[in-house]
Amino acid sequence: MIRLIPLRSYKPGYRSWIAIWIILLLLLWEGIAWILHASMSPQQASSRLPYLHDVVMALFRHAGTLAEQGSVTFGNAAIGFAGGTLLGLALALLMSIAVWLERTLSPYVISSQMVPVIGLAPIVYGIIHNAEWARIVMAAYVTFFPIIIHTLKGLKSTAPEHLELMRSCGASLPAKYIKCLLPSALPGLFSGMKIAAPLAVTSSIVVELMGAPDGLGVLMVSSLYYGNAQVGMFWATIMLSMGIGLISYLVISLAERWLTPWQPEFRTKRGGAA
Template sequence: MLPVNMPGTKWPYISRILPFIMNNLPQLLQQGGVTFLNAMSGFFVGGLVGLALAVLMSLSKTIERTITPYIVSSQMVPIIGLAPIVFGILHNADLSRITMAAYVTFFPVTINSLAGLSGVKKEQRELFNSYASPTWKYYWKLAIPAALPQFFLGLKLSAPLSITASIVVELMGAPNGIGVLMVSSLYYGSAQSDMFWATVFFSAIIGLAAFLLISLIERLITPWQPEFRVRGGRGK
């Protein structure tokens, strides 16, 4: 039989945490909003950097072979180790959160976008070459639209990670954010266990919201993908 009182170190009962979240929803929304906005700002920057790097690498195999080792090496440093370094250098919580969110975003976006840019059919490239189309027009009209599904795949992988990176910075001493609530609740042990678990669940909700937002944008921008097409006919 389960004990009546939940130990602070054990997995919480959902029936206890959900009412706590609802009772403290304004505070969680306020602090979670700070985390979300900073993470999405860095996510946007990281997405643009990732796409730009992918385009640059797709221009030449030499450029790709030169840049790839540095991009891969940049991901060898864990965010839990890099976050305090970035925070100590910048001395600004918002800028540090944006930087770390961009850091975890650009790599998946770069790799997936490069795969999409490299996957353009040979016949399509030759058609553009036969019309002597400039490079910028080839990318704008063909390569980038063709790579959008892979680009959004990288974004969907990165969206929850950007939230995590922002929270890690907040654990280092930021003045606000869901991570601040999380670490402050740990100082009080079992007395604040409900708040700790509430921030954990709410962080997961924020990450899911970021993923769903990018999925919605993908559906609006790339409606031609097979999974987004409306199937017609009987029995379909």
């Protein structure tokens, strides 16, 4: 007797959908570039959207320079991201201790984000007069706010019965945070980190556009200066910056899966993997 397999078992998984969307996006890029090159001169078309294969060739041709400058941008962004994460976590823990602390600090935390990065970057760079530290400060600046918001939400989502159990056991404040509150806040912390990681890279590049001596932002500005002669290099720096942000997001997602396996989306489903 032939056994029929349910149709739902043929449904593509999450990774398959990501691959499909990436392929469609790349085909769309090539299609639009072909239309532009067919309707105008090659110089005009390349200045608007070059062929994807030309950008890939530029990535390989300038791999050494891109790797060197990309490591500068990523290194400063990573340091600022780590510092902003620690600062945001510390402030979230402090604000969770008492309601009056949250009400006192919240206006300052929110008002700190009212200044756009593009406006704050030249101010910070002008005060510090050090491109490396300016990139670190700006990366930390865009990081700590989403960390505070999501971590504080996670701390508040702790089950009341768990807190009651800790109180009935006479647990101290540090024990309550370590055994109950912090595990509840971890999913929120990782959500904030996934939002902040690409922003940290972007903020570092913004500082580099203000006149830093090195980094991907410098390559972008110099490529624009040479016009069509370096259009492949310009798009290659954009692709690399996107890749750095995507890799940062994926690394944090893997760490979240490893450190918070109790979340519903990470649990092994009956009859197959999640």
